[in-house]
Amino acid sequence: MTNVDHYRAQAANLVLRDLIDCLLAEHFFDAATTELLSPEQFQARHAGLLPDSDSHALMWRWTISHTPQHCVLVPVVRGVVQPLQCAPDAAAYSLRQTMAQAAPDISPLDPVSFMELLIAHAPDTVIRDNTEGAAMLLEWIRESVQQTAWSQGHRVNTAGLLERSPTDFFQTLEQCASLRDRPFHPVAKPKKGFTQQDYLDYMAEFGNEVPLRWVAVARGDLAAGDGVDDPFHSRPEHFLLSEPQQAALQQEMRRRGIAASHVALPVHPWQLRHILPAMLGAELRDGVCVALDFVNHGFLPTSSVRSLAPAGGGEHYLKLPLGIHSLGASRYLPAIKMINGQRSESLLRQAMRLDSVLEQRVFICDETKWWSYLPQHATLFDEGPRHLSAMVRSYPAALLRDPACRLIPMAALGVHLPPRETHFFDEWLRHRQLAPQAGPVLTLFRELCDSFFDINLRMFRLGMLAEVHGQNAVLVWRDGQMAGLLLRDHDSLRIHVPWLERQGLADPQYRLKPGHANTLYHDTPEDLLFYLQTLAVQVNLRAIIEVVAQRYGIADAQLWAVLRDALAQAIDHIDFPAEARALLQRRLFEEEAWPLKLLLRPMIERAAGPGSMPFGKSLTSNPFRPAA
Numbered sequence: 001m002t003n004v005d006h007y008r009a010q011a012a013n014l015v016l017r018d019l020i021d022c023l024l025a026e027h028f029f030d031a032a033t034t035e036l037l038s039p040e041q042f043q044a045r046h047a048g049l050l051p052d053s054d055s056h057a058l059m060w061r062w063t064i065s066h067t068p069q070h071c072v073l074v075p076v077v078r079g080v081v082q083p084l085q086c087a088p089d090a091a092a093y094s095l096r097q098t099m100a101q102a103a104p105d106i107s108p109l110d111p112v113s114f115m116e117l118l119i120a121h122a123p124d125t126v127i128r129d130n131t132e133g134a135a136m137l138l139e140w141i142r143e144s145v146q147q148t149a150w151s152q153g154h155r156v157n158t159a160g161l162l163e164r165s166p167t168d169f170f171q172t173l174e175q176c177a178s179l180r181d182r183p184f185h186p187v188a189k190p191k192k193g194f195t196q197q198d199y200l201d202y203m204a205e206f207g208n209e210v211p212l213r214w215v216a217v218a219r220g221d222l223a224a225g226d227g228v229d230d231p232f233h234s235r236p237e238h239f240l241l242s243e244p245q246q247a248a249l250q251q252e253m254r255r256r257g258i259a260a261s262h263v264a265l266p267v268h269p270w271q272l273r274h275i276l277p278a279m280l281g282a283e284l285r286d287g288v289c290v291a292l293d294f295v296n297h298g299f300l301p302t303s304s305v306r307s308l309a310p311a312g313g314g315e316h317y318l319k320l321p322l323g324i325h326s327l328g329a330s331r332y333l334p335a336i337k338m339i340n341g342q343r344s345e346s347l348l349r350q351a352m353r354l355d356s357v358l359e360q361r362v363f364i365c366d367e368t369k370w371w372s373y374l375p376q377h378a379t380l381f382d383e384g385p386r387h388l389s390a391m392v393r394s395y396p397a398a399l400l401r402d403p404a405c406r407l408i409p410m411a412a413l414g415v416h417l418p419p420r421e422t423h424f425f426d427e428w429l430r431h432r433q434l435a436p437q438a439g440p441v442l443t444l445f446r447e448l449c450d451s452f453f454d455i456n457l458r459m460f461r462l463g464m465l466a467e468v469h470g471q472n473a474v475l476v477w478r479d480g481q482m483a484g485l486l487l488r489d490h491d492s493l494r495i496h497v498p499w500l501e502r503q504g505l506a507d508p509q510y511r512l513k514p515g516h517a518n519t520l521y522h523d524t525p526e527d528l529l530f531y532l533q534t535l536a537v538q539v540n541l542r543a544i545i546e547v548v549a550q551r552y553g554i555a556d557a558q559l560w561a562v563l564r565d566a567l568a569q570a571i572d573h574i575d576f577p578a579e580a581r582a583l584l585q586r587r588l589f590e591e592e593a594w595p596l597k598l599l600l601r602p603m604i605e606r607a608a609g610p611g612s613m614p615f616g617k618s619l620t621s622n623p624f625r626p627a628a
Contacts, residue, residue, distance in 0.1 A: 227368030334386035361484030413472030414543025463499025
């Protein structure tokens, strides 16, 4: 097998497991056509058909037809966050047999062929009723295998992590996080619109600097954030470019005769090639927007692709619109998102002062410096302007300059790296002079959970929950101890207004598109808690548990027990009102089911429609109750 074939096989296995787990969790199969076979039952029916490693497992069987016999077999295990999930490294098999055959035909299924079978035989109405969306998902799965394989073929250099500067360390872990992207999502990796060369050039794991382009925008058609005193005198270049680069940019502006009338915004090179000519062609022709020749390097992609880090260190990062499609949504950056983000940031800064622990342990990025093309005749919801904007995200400089401090994107802890590579827990153990054994590893995981839950539940008590997904939740580690949590991407702050007002905090008055669902306001505290249960526990911490369990030979159940105890202790130690404490106890520990954030059904139902990531809710197992 060539290296290319090897990486493609690895990628196909990863995507297949995530795909089948999602299909099982989201109930795409009806009970009439599926059954669960014990190893003994499987041997009685299908002895000798599968490799030994699979034939002794619990076997899920989907019967497509009886005459001729056609079924699908998948080795499974009892899950924690869902009743059944794929066995580790398991394959899926198609079994066919006619009356004329003495023995059935057995063939392995990759994620594409599995999805093709699902579409062809459609056991669930969502596929039959949404053929366009099902076809779209199939294409996403093809691209997921291909692009995951490109990433599998690359090795991020993680040697000597703690010997690096804080900014180099942070960027390396962003590279690691990008290798997995969003855990357990079968189509998280593909960035639709990227060619293979684009993918290698612009994905974080490959570590290539992005050659930023610049487009000048007429001053009268420019909106700006609260952190920009005057869009003309406080411009993006002041935060992003060296003095010689600023001089070169302004020299071109003067040569073109637009230095007094326009402000230059940085633009992703892919965006300038593929999106702006289509979306803002008239403006580019009329001189409202002017594509400049000036190019600068010095910025590296992070795990979110459209957010860029300064290659030479520094606190000013850059977020740009990027018209690729990821997770069923376009990665544009409209002014309305940044307006809501700065309102969230203001609310966060007020709220932190209400809790001395949060005031000491929560660190907040400044996301108020932004610029957006917004012509006077446009609305905040127009399509074109959302593709030309820029935000300077400023990290707390003290964290990046503290030699004892490290910023850890939680998503980087949920990535399976080859054995020769370093996981941060390896470095943490060495720093604390602890052996890489179960006891010390469980101790460190407990410290991580203690810090994470204490901060997020204190915020929940105030009526808010920041972004808890591993891609945006960043742990602050200082000299071997968890020192807090860094918050970024403030436009994802979720709130429950009655609890805010109970603390003396005001509704931030988010701007919302009329007639569209929102994920910022939540009518009940249960709706707000949904994000802690799903994004924080079922995705973020579950991914860490799976990697740590495999790397150190620890049973998953031990890590889940540590997580449960940390969650329960945080609830006990925080001064919750009685009704809030009872709600948490009931929803987290007593109810048989937990909520589930749907991934595939909403994508199929919406197909290629506009908007952010498709969204839906269902129910699944409570990870803290014994499986039925």
